[in-house]
Amino acid sequence: MKRIIFLLGICALLQCIPAFSQVRNIHLSWDSSKEDATGKTMAITWAKDDVSKGAVQYATDSSLSNSHRTQATRAYSDAMQAYIYKATLKHLQPNTTYFYRCGSEEDGWSKIYSFQTAPPLGSQEKFVVGVWGDTQDNEFNTQFEKTEAIVHQMLEYPIQFTIHMGDIVNNGSMATSWRNFFRVAQPLNAIASFMPVTGNHDVVNDTADSGFQKPFPVFHELFNLPEKDTDYSFTYGNTHFVALSSGHAKGVEEAGATNWRYGKSSPEYKWLEADLAKARQNKAITWVIVYMHHPLYSFGWSHVQGWQERIAPLLDRYKVDLALAGHRHVYERHKAIRDNRIIALQDDHVYRSPAGTVYVTNGTAGGSPQGLGGSDMPSMVYTSPKKMYNYAVMIVDGNTITYDVYNLGGERIDYFKIVK
Numbered sequence: 462m463k464r465i466i467f468l469l470g471i472c473a474l475l476q477c478i479p480a481f482s483q484v485r486n487i488h489l490s491w492d493s494s495k496e497d498a499t500g501k502t503m504a505i506t507w508a509k510d511d512v513s514k515g516a517v518q519y520a521t522d523s524s525l526s527n528s529h530r531t532q533a534t535r536a537y538s539d540a541m542q543a544y545i546y547k548a549t550l551k552h553l554q555p556n557t558t559y560f561y562r563c564g565s566e567e568d569g570w571s572k573i574y575s576f577q578t579a580p581p582l583g584s585q586e587k588f589v590v591g592v593w594g595d596t597q598d599n600e601f602n603t604q605f606e607k608t609e610a611i612v613h614q615m616l617e618y619p620i621q622f623t624i625h626m627g628d629i630v631n632n633g634s635m636a637t638s639w640r641n642f643f644r645v646a647q648p649l650n651a652i653a654s655f656m657p658v659t660g661n662h663d664v665v666n667d668t669a670d671s672g673f674q675k676p677f678p679v680f681h682e683l684f685n686l687p688e689k690d691t692d693y694s695f696t697y698g699n700t701h702f703v704a705l706s707s708g709h710a711k712g713v714e715e716a717g718a719t720n721w722r723y724g725k726s727s728p729e730y731k732w733l734e735a736d737l738a739k740a741r742q743n744k745a746i747t748w749v750i751v752y753m754h755h756p757l758y759s760f761g762w763s764h765v766q767g768w769q770e771r772i773a774p775l776l777d778r779y780k781v782d783l784a785l786a787g788h789r790h791v792y793e794r795h796k797a798i799r800d801n802r803i804i805a806l807q808d809d810h811v812y813r814s815p816a817g818t819v820y821v822t823n824g825t826a827g828g829s830p831q832g833l834g835g836s837d838m839p840s841m842v843y844t845s846p847k848k849m850y851n852y853a854v855m856i857v858d859g860n861t862i863t864y865d866v867y868n869l870g871g872e873r874i875d876y877f878k879i880v881k
C-alpha cells in the first residue's frame with residue numbers, strides 16, 4: 462500500500478511540473494570572417510520547440526561558478542517547426558577552454574559542454590581538424606546511422622573544429638533530415654565548430670525556381686556562419702580556410718553553362734580573388750586551404766569541367782596549398798597540380814614544398830558509397846579500392862600538414878603529409 466501511495470505521489474508531482482521542451486540540435490560555429498574571430502568569439506545555435514528566455518552561460522571553470530551570460534536571439538522557423546536560438550560569445554581569450562550550457566533557469570539547461578578557442582593569429586601551434594562530407598540521409602543512412610558511427614569515431618581525436626564538404630542532408634527541404642543530422646552530430650558539433658559548405662542536395666535544384674542554387678531558407682535559419690552563410694573564410698592559427706558553395710554545378714553545366722556560381726564577373730569570384738590575395742599577403746598565414754562540394758579534379762561522371770575552368774586558375778594564381786571537396790562518394794587523392802601541370806611525387810605519401818595545389822575528394826561520411834574511383838587519370842595517387850565510407854583527421858603543425866583518412870571501421874586507408 463505504501464508503494465502505491467508513493468507512486469501516486471510521484472505522478473501528482475510530475476503533473477505539477479511544466480513540460481518544457483528540450484534544448485536540442487546544439488552546434489558551434491564562427492559567424493565572422495575577422496581574423497581574430499576564431500580566437501575571441503564563438504557562435505552557439507540550438508533549437509527548441511517553445512519560447513523561452515534562451516541564453517548561454519559560460520565560464521572557464523567546469524562548474525560555471527564564475528560565469529558570464531550572453532542572451533540569445535530567437536526566431537521561429539516554419540520549416541523546422543521550432544524556435545532557433547543564436548548567441549555569439551565575444552571578448553573570449555584565445556587558446557582557452559570554456560565550459561557552457563544553453564537554455565534558462567526557468568525552462569531548463571542543456572548539459573555542460575566545452576570548447577577551446579583558437580590560438581592567436583599566426584601561431585604555429587598544432588591543431589586538429591575533422592574533415593567530412595556527404596553525410597546525406599539516403600539508402601543505408603536513413604536515420605544517419607553511418608554518420609553517427611563516424612561522429613563517435615571522430616570524438617576519439619582532439620578535433621578543434623570540423624569542415625564539411627556539403628550534401629549535409631539528402632533533401633534540404635526536409636526539416637526532419639536537418640533535425641536528425643543535428644541530433645546525431647550534436648556530441649561533436651557542441652564541442653567543435655561545424656563549418657560546412659552547401660552541396661547540390663542542400664540547395665534548390667529546380668532551374669525554373671528563382672532560388673535555383675540557393676540553399677533552402679531553413680539553412681539560413683539553422684546556421685550562423687560568416688558572410689551570407691554560403692561563401693566565407695576564416696583564419697585559425699597559421700591557416701586560412703576558404704569555403705566555397707558550388708551550387709548545383711552539374712545541373713548548371715547540363716542546362717547549358719549558364720548561372721554558374723563563381724562566373725568570372727560575379728560577386729563571388731571577385732570576393733574569392735580578393736580573399737586569396739589578402740591571405741597570401743599576410744605573413745602570419747602559412748597555409749591556405751580551400752574547400753567546396755564539387756571537386757576540381759576527379760574521376761568520372763561527377764567531374765564538372767566548367768567548375769574547374771572557373772576556380773582552378775584562381776587557386777593556381779594564389780598558390781593554394783590544399784583543395785578539399787566531396788560530392789563523389791569515393792575517396793580520391795591527386796598529385797599536386799598547377800596550371801594543368803602535374804607535379805611528380807618522389808614519395809606517394811609526402812608532398813615536399815609542392816609547386817602546386819594538392820587535390821582531395823573526401824567521399825562520403827554517410828551517403829551511400831558509389832562505385833570505384835578510376836585510377837587511369839595521370840594525376841591520381843590513391844583511389845578507394847572498394848566502396849567505403851570515410852572521414853579524415855587533419856593535423857596542422859607549423860610547416861607540416863598530416864592528413865589521415867579512415868573508413869567506417871576506423872582503419873586508416875590512406876595518409877599523406879605536405880611539408881613546406
Ligand SMILES: [Fe+2]
Binds near residue numbers: 628660787
Ligand atoms: Fe553532391
